[in-house]
Structure formats: C-alpha cells, structure tokens
Amino acid sequence: MAEKLALASESEETRSGTDWWGEARGIFWLVLAVLGFHSLAAKPFYIPSESMMPSLLVGDRLVVSKYPYGYSYVTPTFHILPFVQGRLFGSLPERGDIVIVSHPVVRTDYIKRVIGLPGDLIEMHGGILYLNGRPVQREKLGLRALKVDGNLTCDPRHYPDALARDAAGARVCNVEIVRETLPNGVSYDTIDIGLTSADNFSPIRVPTGHVWLMGDNRDNSADSRAPAMSAKGESEGLGGPVPIENIGGRAEFITFSLDGSANWNPLTWFGSFRSGRAGTSLHPDSAAQ
Numbered sequence: 227m228a229e230k231l232a233l234a235s236e237s238e239e240t241r242s243g244t245d246w247w248g249e250a251r252g253i254f255w256l257v258l259a260v261l262g263f264h265s266l267a268a269k270p271f272y273i274p275s276e277s278m279m280p281s282l283l284v285g286d287r288l289v290v291s292k293y294p295y296g297y298s299y300v301t302p303t304f305h306i307l308p309f310v311q312g313r314l315f316g317s318l319p320e321r322g323d324i325v326i327v328s329h330p331v332v333r334t335d336y337i338k339r340v341i342g343l344p345g346d347l348i349e350m351h352g353g354i355l356y357l358n359g360r361p362v363q364r365e366k367l368g369l370r371a372l373k374v375d376g377n378l379t380c381d382p383r384h385y386p387d388a389l390a391r392d393a394a395g396a397r398v399c400n401v402e403i404v405r406e407t408l409p410n411g412v413s414y415d416t417i418d419i420g421l422t423s424a425d426n427f428s429p430i431r432v433p434t435g436h437v438w439l440m441g442d443n444r445d446n447s448a449d450s451r452a453p454a455m456s457a458k459g460e461s462e463g464l465g466g467p468v469p470i471e472n473i474g475g476r477a478e479f480i481t482f483s484l485d486g487s488a489n490w491n492p493l494t495w496f497g498s499f500r501s502g503r504a505g506t507s508l509h510p511d512s513a514a515q
Contacts, residue, residue, distance in 0.1 A: 268292060269303070271326060271337065271477070276384070277441035277448065278324070278337055280370060280403065280415050281508065282477075285377035285484040285500070288508065290326050290475040295319055298471040300328040311435075313471060318343060319437060322412035322510035324477040327439060327468055331454050332461040335474060338449050339414065339510075342438030342467070345431070350451075353418060353425040353444070355406065363407040367415070371398035375500075376486025384446050385419060412510035419445045427451055436467035477508040 273286040282288070292301060296316035299307040305328060319325055323340045342348045347358050355362040371392055374380050380389045380399035388399050407413040422445045432438050441447025452463020480503050488498035 268478075269475070270481070271335070273337065276378070276446055277443050278339070279378075279417055279443040279446075280372065280401070281324070281442050282337070282480075283372075283378055283483060283500075283503075285486055286503065287481045287483065289478045289481060291478050292475045294476045295325075295470070295473055298473070300333075300472055300474045305333045309469075309471065311471060316470070318470065319473060319476065320412070321408045321410050322414060324508050324510075325439070326474040326477065327464065328472045328474055329454070329461055330465055330468065330472060334461060336439075336449075336464065337477060338439035338441055338447070338464070340437050341408070341440045341450075342432045344434045344436060346438065347429050347431050348438050349429040350425060350427050353421060355440075356429075357409060360409075362409075365405040365407075367403040367405055369400045370403045371400055373397075374399055377484065378486075388419070412512050414442060414510045417443045417445070424451050430466065432467045435470055437470060437473070438467050439464060479508055480504060480506040 268289055268291045271288050271290045273282045273284055273288070276284055293315075295318070296313040298313045298316070299310040319340045321340055321343060324337065325340055327336050327338060328334070329336055341355070342357065347356075349356045354364065371390075372378060372380075374389070374397035378399060380397070382389060385399055385401060388401055390398055390400050392398050401417045402419065404416050404418045405413055406416055424445060424447075430438070438450045440449045440451065448463040450464045450466055450468065452465070454461070454463060454465030456462045483500040483503040484498045485500050486498070488494045
C-alpha cells in the first residue's frame with residue numbers, strides 16, 4: 227500500500243510540473259496565427275511622415291486590410307521574398323484608394339493615394355492634375371488651421387508663413403485646402419502651398435500592371451513624381467508608375483492618434499491622444515453616397 231501511495235505521489239508531481247514542450251508548441255501556434263492574420267487579413271500601420279496630410283497626420287495609427295487586391299510577394303509580414311510577377315486573387319485598386327506600397331528598391335512601406343490606373347495618361351501643369359487630357363475637378367476650400375504639436379511642427383521650410391495662433395492663443399498651421407474629385411466621383415482634400423518643382427511634369431502613360439500614386443500633401447510628398455533614389459543613393463520617391471505587385475493593402479480607418487508629447491513616463495501617455503481621430507474612415511468620399 228505504501229508503495230502504491232508513493233507511486234501515486236510521484237505521478238502527481240510529474241503531472242504538476244511544467245510541460246515546457248507543450249508551452250513552446252502553444253506559443254509557436256499563437257505566433258503563427260498572429261503572423262498569418264497579420265500577413266493575410268489586416269495589419270496595423272503607423273504614419274511617420276506628412277505626405278498624406280490633411281487626411282493622415284504623423285502619429286496616426288490605422289488598420290490596413292491585406293485582401294482587397296489579392297496577394298503578392300509583398301503580402302507577408304516580413305518583406306523577404308524576391309519579386310514575383312502577378313497577384314493571387316488579384317484585382318486593381320480603385321482611383322482614390324489609400325494604399326500601402328513597398329518601395330521598388332529598399333522595400334520600405336510607403337502610404338499614398340491611387341490616382342492613375344493602367345492605360346491612364348497623367349500629367350501636371352501649374353499644380354493642376356490632368357487625367358487622360360482633362361483637368362481633375364478642383365475646389366478651393368480656403369485655409370484650414372491644423373493644431374501644431376510634437377508630431378505636426380509646421381516647419382517653415384515646408385509651410386512658409388503658415389505658422390500662426392488661433393483666437394485662443396494656440397499655435398496652428400494654416401494650410402490651403404483644395405478638394406479634388408476624380409473621374410470615378412470620389413473626392414478627397416489636398417494641401418497646396420504654392421507652385422513647386424513637383425507641380426509640373428510631362429504626360430506619362432501608366433503601363434499595364436502599374437498604378438500611379440501621389441500624396442495628398444502635394445508639395446511635400448515623395449511619390450510617383452520623384453525618382454526612387456536620390457543622387458546620394460538614399461531612398462526618395464517611387465520612381466514613376468508602381469507595379470501592382472508592390473501594393474501591400476488598403477488603408478481602412480484610424481484606430482488612434484498621438485500628438486508626440488508622450489515620453490517614458492506612463493502619466494504622459496493618456497494626455498498624448500489626439501481627440502476626434504479614432505474611427506475615422508480612410509475611404510474617399512463618393513458622389514454615390
């Protein structure tokens with residue numbers, strides 16, 4: 227009887243010990259599930275630049291869906307696959323969509339708006355965009371005061387004479403807003419700070435299997451208008467029309483936004499949230515709505 231009790235006690239001790247192999251398998255499958263969802267369904271994205279203002283601000287966090295245009299070599303979470311032509315279950319984005327695109331050389335993710343589709347003839351003169359020989363409809367909405375904070379500094383090199391104070395004495399960045407409406411009826415706001423070298427380019431035909439991408443902050447965006455690499459060998463724009471294989475997904479909505487005031491102190495975290503941005507849809511306005 228004593229031997230049986232001893233054996234039972236040893237068996238219970240064995241069962242009560244940590245099953246490290248089981249724990250490792252559980253973690254493995256959890257990581258695999260997260261990476262699978264991240265690669266095939268949706269992923270979070272952080273806005274690091276001002277190229278998509280006023281629609282997107284530095285510090286915005288958003289959700290990007292992976293499936294609307296099918297899957298390509300840039301779909302996996304880690305961009306480690308070589309270029310492979312074509313998309314699985316592929317479809318073209320629509321004009322006006324905000325998309326994540328992998329830089330053609332350095333594989334960094336950019337976020338831009340789809341302006342031109344395969345076969346489109348695109349040109350720009352005096353800041354006015356032309357699609358297939360016709361000017362894109364523009365409506366000047368006047369100045370918009372964007373609140374200046376740690377993530378929106380209103381650098382005078384990029385926004386001359388825009389820094390000001392509102393009636394309450396808060397610092398704001400006054401930018402000229404121009405609303406564009408593409409031929410498919412979708413509209414969105416752009417920023418126009420005046421004539422720059424990026425406001426003029428000769429007609430370019432978008433090749434088959436490519437799209438033309440531009441930032442909403444037209445005079446401060448490295449997009450299809452800019453060379454892919456600078457003279458110093460640094461990544462710059464997208465170097466012209468972008469292969470549809472480089473499109474990684476569509477921006478859906480903002481989850482939350484930070485103003486850049488937070489630091490290591492947890493007490494500063496909640497005060498750094500920008501109000502009124504969570505849940506904002508990133509789909510362009512449609513005339514059909």
